[in-house]
Amino acid sequence: MIKLEEVKMSAEETGKWGMVIDQDICTGCQACVAACAMENNITFVGEKDSGYGRSMHWIRIERFWEGEYPEVKMTPNQPMMCQQCGSAPCEPVCPAFATVHSQAEQLNLQVYNRCVGTRYCANNCPYQVRSFNWRDYERPEPLPNQFNPDVTVRRRGVMEKCTFCIQRIHKAQDKAKSEGREVVDGEFTTACAQACPANAITFGRVDDPESLVSQLAKRRGHGVKHLEELGTLPSVTYFKGG
């Protein structure tokens, strides 16, 4: 029997990459969604499938309304992506080890070429942030000309999800290694954080107290981790109502 404190301890010790999202300054412009799709070669699903709940975005902007018309109040926009849980419910349920934990980066990896498409991980994800390739979607011109060479193109029958732009992490680490130094905070960031015009998304090392994410988290205080009560140890912290 593992005690909750032990889990928290180990998460504090080993959590590595994380995000801070300020919902108060998010305008819901969807720039992060577009940037993510371009960076990660996310396919174009089309209107019909998208309307039926098959949209393939690794990040989505959730909007909610409170109250009944005409007394409607909109809640702050909520960008939602893979929370890169420290104890992820998606991982143990995959029968093929296609979704595994990276010990080095403390991220949830999705191994596309090992996935057989049972979709159990997506069912078990409390954040519902996994996307499945329901078909081999056609990419209308000129989209086939802007593939990112660093990211695999996925075929039908495969699960995918936000990777915290692991290709950028690796690129930065390789560059730093060749120059014989450590990766500097702010040297690189994820596509969504880079594209956000309001700087609502900040990405960095949560295990480094000097990094911008840690500083922001400390300065704002009262951060929320979604569905923390499930013990998933998410790496994304949300701020709202500051």
Place this chain on the structure above:
Amino acid sequence: MTDKKHHDAEAHFREKHLMLDPLPRGQMNDMVMESMTGKPSWKFWLAVLVLGGIVAYCLVYSWAVLIAEGLGVAGVNRPSYWGVFLVNTVFWIGISHAGTFISAILRVFKAEFRRPFTRAAELMTTFGLVQAGMSIFMHMGRVWLSYWLMPYPNQRMLWPNFHSPLSWDLLAITTYLLSSTMYLFLPLIPDMAMARDRSTGWRKAVYKTLALGFRGTEGEWTHLRNAMNIFAFAIIPVMFSVHTIVSWDFAAATRPGWNSTIFGPYFIVGALHSGMGAAVVVLAVIRGNMKHMKYFIRAEHFDAIGKLMLIISMTWAYFFFNDYMVQWYGGDKWTKMLLHYHEAGPMGWMWFAMLIVNVAIPWAILWNPKWRSTPWLVSTVGILINVGMWFERYIIVPISLTINRMPFTWRLYQPGIELYLGVGTLALFILLYVLASKVIPMIPVWEVQEGQMAHQFKKYGRETVVAVSELE
């Protein structure tokens, strides 16, 4: 006077009970052989043609389309990543449970009424598991790589994840399929030998091979009885574990509505509920359409299965209520929302229909001995129970998946090509039965004869009593 009365009592018993109405062995063997090898009527060929057509279109062609196009042609979406495929898997595994229940549990408990239909029930297990296995493979995104779920040695030292309930599932279903096929074969050996001695041509060659040289010596019978006893006891825990493990696919997940500790027994009772309903339909069809079957399958059998159906329906109702209670008592906000969504949501009609056909109709009809002995009536109840149990699985899988902890993704599931594939599995199940009725003796003759030998009339004073002697 007393003699006549005594005679009447005996005749009455004879008419009612197969075990007390023995025929000469040779005649009984010939009856079973005739029902199997007799020239098929045009109805048989029509059934084969229609079912074959449905299988070709709804199963083979539709599956090919599904593989070629991807799961987009099905109705699965976010958040209902699992749909009718899983409903059908659970449904068919449920159907397969009645076979083991009848042939193993009733054999262990020496329920004499089981004798004429253990074969039909065991065939149901094997044929049902074939459909369940196919349904689970249809559901996979890249089915051509499904061998990756098997623990096989490979150069990259990759291994399946034994933490995953799906891996448990695969092992449990494979074990069940293998053991139930063996358990189907063992009691078939004496009947194969019987058929071998009474057939010519290709049949002779087939039966000769399958009879394994069985001659009916005392030693062979002893071995066979021992083997069947061991299997009957060993397969009961397998049967219970299979559906418990299937339920863990759901119960082990962190989903509101799924994360319920009662799911194991609840699923087993549900499986028996649908399985018994299917068994009674099979019996009614065999009795109505095959030669000499009115001798073997009588009102007493429908009466006995009807009683079982009633008890199982009551047990199911208890577990259904219990499941709701336990989940509601958990106090989780999302679970509460889901439970209301079940009965008040857009699919509420299905929830109420499920309760009516699973509980209300069986209770209203099966309590009456006369009604539950009427084949068409009790088999109609059986069909309705199966519709209701399909609804139950539909509510557990895609409807419950609609409600999750991220309200932004809530969306109702609309089945697509899954429905064709479901009809295809049903057609294949019936087709396998239709074909088997011409190749496999549907009645285990030796088992009936064994039972009849053990039964006899005894007279205590003026009273005629039935005595059953212990065979082993």
